[in-house]
Amino acid sequence: MTIRVVLTDDQPLVRAALQMVITDTADIEVVGEAEDGAEAVRLTAELAPDVVVMDLRMPGMDGIEATGLITAGTGATRVVVLTTFDDDDYVYGALHAGASGFLVKDMALDDILAAIRIVAAGDALIAPAVTRRLIKEFTRPVVSPPRWSELDGITAREREVLTLVGRGLSNTEIAGELSISIATAKTYLTRLLAKLNARDRVQLVILAYEAGLVATSQ
Incomplete structure (x- = not known):
């Protein structure tokens, strides 16, 4: 079964690089591209992709708000965020918004493809080493009472x-x-x-x- 993906990033070069490598795979297909969060939400509603690869820092609607709107919907679309390790406030917000994992922009392209497959299969990109680094780097003190x-x-x-x-x-x-x-x-x-x-x-x-x-x- 082909994994249907929407790429969301305000940098055309990033989308082009991902599009290029995905074109050479047999099991992943790019069905849409968005340059901001609002367009990603619209394309998700229209195309019902399996995975949205979501940048965080974008003009207009950012990746956190878009992720929240997508994961709050009734569809099965899952979101993985594109991030760099200086996105402190953004990453924790994306977790709360319902992102299923992270793609670091300087990852090897083969690893990004593997991550898309993991999330599409219903798992989360939560490899122990990644988890420990993310939590240590990005988890902020809880501002609401413990649940x-x-x-x-x-x-x-x-x-x-x-x-x-x-x-x-x-x-x-x-x-x-x-x-x-x-x-x-x-x-x-x-x-x-x-x-x-x-x-x-x-x-x-x-x-x-x-x-x-x-x-x-x-």
Whole structure:
């Protein structure tokens, strides 16, 4: 099945580079290009792509607002953001808006293609090394009360798993930390997603931080 993508960036050269490499792949197709957030929202409604690759800093409607509007819709379109590691305020905002992961602009093009495939498959681009760096760099002190009430329905073991997810551990690392099988770790993650009504692993990371399970200074 071909993954349908909308590219959103106010820099034509960035879109052209991505378009060029995607043209050479058999399983990914660019169905639209947008130069700002408003156009990305319009194209998403019109074309229903699988993935929107979203820049954050754009004139007019930025990537955070556009991401929020897209993920709040009834469609299955997922968003990965294009970022650089100086986008402090933008990246945390994009996480809250519902982005499923990050593409760093200086990543190898093959890695960007792999990231698109991961997100299109319903997972999140939340590789442990990336998670730890993003959280350390970008997580700001919580300005709203911790969302403890949302954790009332989870077990003590599920809370342990959620804490480890927040720390950026992979399923394999979680299994090792808790002396359980990888399959069991995956089962706990599936339960957490359902109980906490989380879209993906990225949102579990956010919830872990907002609930105070992981300190922002870690």
